[in-house]
Amino acid sequence: MNPRRNKRGKTKWQPGPDRSRKPSFQKLEDVNNLKSRILTYVGQGKFDRARQSLGFLRENSQDRLDLLAKSLCDLANQIPQSDWKLELYREAEGLNPGDPITLNSYATALANVGQTDRAFQLFDRSLELKDTETVTLTSYATALANVGQTDRAFELFDRSLELKDTETVTLNSYATALANVGQTDRAFELFDRSLAVKPEDKITLLQFGLFLEAQGRYFDAIEYLERIPLAKTGGRWAGFVCLNLGRLCYQANQRSKASEWFERAVEYSDDAMASKLYAARHILATDPYSKDAVAILQAITEAMPGHGPALRMLHLNLGLKEQYERFGSDSEEDERQDRELLNRAIYHKILNEIGIFKGIAQRLAKKTESEALRRIIEDIEAISEGIARRRDAASAQLETVPADDYDRILRTIADTAHDISDFVNNEMAVLKERVRRLSKRAEDAALTDKFQRLLGQIEFTESGLNDLKAINETIRLHVNAFPVRDLFANWQQNPELGDAVITVHMDNPDSVFHGDEQKIKAILKELVDNTRKHNPPKAKLRIRLISRDVDSLPDYVLPGKNIPGKRKYLHIGYRDDGEGIPEEKKDWIFQPLKTTSAEGGGLGLFIIRKTVRTMRGYILERGVYGTTDGARFEIYLPYGAEQ
Incomplete structure (x- = not known):
C-alpha cells in the first residue's frame, strides 16, 4: 500500500505493487539459501531447526510446486537419514507424479533400503513416461542386478548403451554387475571403454581399481587408484580414496606406504576419529590382530573413552590377556x-x-x-x-x-x-x-x-x-551332566578315519562334567577334519587326544594375570603330526571368513572359539611350525556350569 494525499491534505492508502511476488531469479535464490540452511542444520544434528526451515521452504514455493518437488529431491539426495530421505521423496512424488527423474530418484532410494517391489513399480512408471532416459535405465538395471535378476538387468543396460554408448555411469555399473556374476572378460571390456571416454574420471578409476582388487591384482589396483586427481577431488572423497589405497597397500605388503595413505586420509577428513577408525578397520580386514591397528584403536579410545565402535573392534582384536584385562568376559x-x-x-x-x-x-x-x-x-x-x-x-x-x-x-x-x-x-x-x-x-x-x-x-x-x-547353533548351550569318557567314546571305538589314526589318553574318564556334550564333540570333529583337510599329501596322519582335570589355568593362557580364587578346568589337548600352522598365520586362524585352505569357508576355527568362549573357556594353538609337533590345540573348559 502507498500513502497518497487527497485534496483535503489527508493521507489516503492505495494498493501498490505486491512485494510478496518476487522475481523468479530471487525466489530461486531464496530456495537455494533455505536448502543450504537445512543441510547445515542436518550436519549439525539440529533436526528440529532443519524441519522448521523445511516448512519455510514449502511456504516459499507454494506457487511453484515443480520447483518444490525438485528441491525436496535435492535435499533427499544429500540427507543421510534413510527414513527422512524416503519421506522427502514420497512428498516430491506426490507434488510431481509425472516427472521421470523424481520417480527414478525415489525408486533408487527404495531399492537401496531393500524395498524392491515398490522401487520396481516406480522404475516402470518412469520408463512409461520416458523410455529413453538412460539414467532411469541404468538405475533400474543396477537395482535388478543387486537382487540377482541379471537377465532383465543386462537387457536394460544394453538398452541404455544403445541410446548412449559413451555414458560412463552405465558402462561402470554394467561392468560391476558382470563382475559380480563372474563374467570378468566382458567387465574388463566395459571398464576399458569407460576409461577411453574419461581417462581421469574418479568414479571409473575407483571402481576399476576395486574390480582389479577382486581379481587379486593389487598392484594394478593401486596404480589405477593413484591416477585419481586428489587435488581436484578434495574433501571426503579424496579421504575415501586414500583409505582404499592404504588398504590395498597393506594387502600388497607395502606397510609403510599404507601408513602414509592412511595419514593422508586423516588430513583430508573433517572427522579425524572416523578416518582413524576406518583405517584400523581396513588394516584388520587384511591383517587381523595387527599391532598397528590396535595402536590406532587405543589412540581413539584414549581421546574418546566412550567410543563404542573402537572399543568393539579392540574387543575382537586384542589378545586373550589384553582382552581379559580390559573387558573381562564377552558382553x-x-x-x-x-x-x-x-x-x-x-x-x-x-x-x-x-x-x-x-x-x-x-x-x-x-x-x-x-x-x-x-x-x-x-x-x-x-x-x-x-x-x-x-x-x-x-x-x-x-x-x-x-x-x-x-x-x-x-x-x-x-x-x-x-x-x-x-x-x-x-x-x-x-x-x-x-x-x-x-x-x-x-x-x-x-x-x-x-x-x-x-x-x-x-x-x-x-x-x-x-x-x-x-x-x-552356538547361540544357546544345552547343558547336561556326562562322564568325560563319553566325549571320546567314538574315537576309541573307531580309531581310524580315512588316512588318520586317532589315539586317546584320559587321566579323568570318570569325572562328571556339566556342559554341552554335543558341541564339545563337534569341536573335536572339526579339529580332526581340519587336520585331514590341510595335510592331503601325508600318507598316514597321527592324531592324539588327551584329557585331564586341572585346578587352575597355566600361566601362558593369560600371562601375567592372576585370576582371583581357584577353579577347576577340563583340559583337552589335541595334537597331530601334520605340517602345523605357519607363525605368520597363527594370529588370524580364529578370525571369521579367514582360511588357509582353498576348500575351507573360514568359519570352522572361528565357530570353535566362539563356542568355547560361550562356555567361558579358552582355546589356543601352541604348535611349533616346521617340527614334528604339527598343530597343537589346548582347550580349557571350566567345571561348575551345574551351579
Missing part, C-alpha cells in the same frame, strides 16, 4: 553384533554363489536352447526372492523386540538363519537332481563338463548354507 551386545555381522557376510556369500550358479545356467541355456534349463533359472530367481522375503520378515520382527531382550533377538536371528538354510537346501536338492538328469542326457563331453560345473556350484552354495546354520 551380550558384542555377541549379538558379531553374529549379525557374520550372518550378513554369509547371506552375501550364499546369494553370490546362487548368482554364479544362475550365470552358468544362463550361458548353458543360450547354447542348448533348453527349456528345462530356463525353468531352472526361474527357480533360482524364486530362491533369491524367497531369501529376501524371509530376511525382510525377520527385520520387521526384530523391530518389535526390545533392544535389551538379548535372548529374543538372538533367537530370531537364529530361527531366520535355520529357516533360510532349510528352504534353500530343499530347493537346491531338487535342482541338483534335475541338473544330474540333464547331465546324463548331454550329447558331448564339453556339455557334460559344464553340467558338472553346475553341480559343483550347487555344492558351494550348500557349503555356505551349512556355515549359516553352524554360526547360529
